[in-house]
Amino acid sequence: MRAVTVFRWDYGRKTKEPIGVVFEKRKTERIGNYLDLLRLARKLFAVDSADAVNIIIDLGQTRRTVPAELASSCSAG
Numbered sequence: 738m739r740a741v742t743v744f745r746w747d748y749g750r751k752t753k754e755p756i757g758v759v760f761e762k763r764k765t766e767r768i769g770n771y772l773d774l775l776r777l778a779r780k781l782f783a784v785d786s787a788d789a790v791n792i793i794i795d796l797g798q799t800r801r802t803v804p805a806e807l808a809s810s811c812s813a814g
Contacts, residue, residue: 738762743778746791753793757782771796 739761744753759778763770775794783789 741774741778741794741796743782744793744795745782746793748791753795756792759794 740758741761742755743757743759745756746753757778759774759781761770761774771794774796775792778794779789779792783792
């Protein structure tokens with residue numbers, strides 16, 4: 738499982754600000770991985786449909802997370 742950082746792009750200042758994380762659960766690379774993660778990030782973090790174009794992800798800043806065996810045994814409460 739990988740954590741992919743979600744950013745909000747500020748066109749005025751030309752900077753990106755981290756706003757959250759989406760998790761990549763697929764073990765193999767597929768054709769639609771990037772677009773599927775981007776679609777999920779826009780669905781979760783965009784305020785409205787006009788704000789969706791400001792939401793971006795950067796797979797270059799992908800980081801490994803907790804192994805699945807440990808994550809499944811932890812409670813989320």
